[in-house]
Amino acid sequence: MFRSTMVRMCAAKELHNQKMLTLYKIVTGDMGFKNKAPVKDATVTEVFGSGWSKDLKTWFESDFTSKMDKADKDAAGARLQKYLTRLSLTRYTTRELSEFMQSGAAAVDATAEAHNISQAKEFLKANGEAALKAHVDAEAANANWTADQKSAFLKKVL
Numbered sequence: 001m002f003r004s005t006m007v008r009m010c011a012a013k014e015l016h017n018q019k020m021l022t023l024y025k026i027v028t029g030d031m032g033f034k035n036k037a038p039v040k041d042a043t044v045t046e047v048f049g050s051g052w053s054k055d056l057k058t059w060f061e062s063d064f065t066s067k068m069d070k071a072d073k074d075a076a077g078a079r080l081q082k083y084l085t086r087l088s089l090t091r092y093t094t095r096e097l098s099e100f101m102q103s104g105a106a107a108v109d110a111t112a113e114a115h116n117i118s119q120a121k122e123f124l125k126a127n128g129e130a131a132l133k134a135h136v137d138a139e140a141a142n143a144n145w146t147a148d149q150k151s152a153f154l155k156k157v158l
Contacts, residue, residue: 017059040090056080
């Protein structure tokens with residue numbers, strides 16, 4: 001009984017490690033998706049779930065780099081961060097990238113958020129709070145935002 005339980009627990013841990021290693025290889029470009037599907041944020045989220053980035057970082061810090069010395073950990077961490085930044089840029093169109101890339105790739109999310117907040121404030125002045133909330137609800141559904149993300153955005157605008 002104990003042995004079979006331990007085997008199942010070890011198998012689950014090994015399965016999780018294999019999943020995270022596959023995700024790591026996809027993110028860093030060492031491996032691609034089946035049928036040459038593009039490696040985009042949306043594709044990775046569809047395959048690995050909405051918490052893939054947090055799970056990958058947790059696994060990377062606890063399991064993948066646990067036996068590395070500090071210099072190797074820092075180099076591996078910098079490499080992963082570079083690829084995560086590249087992957088996050090796939091959420092934007094080329095027009096948005098040309099507009100928001102003025103501060104560099106690492107600041108695209110912050111620049112886009114500031115732009116969206118300024119647009120929402122203009123929309124609020126022109127159409128009122130009820131129309132803004134309805135518009136944000138519709139856009140949040142299109143962007144697959146969670147309820148927390150939607151409420152945080154509205155809090156910043158209002």
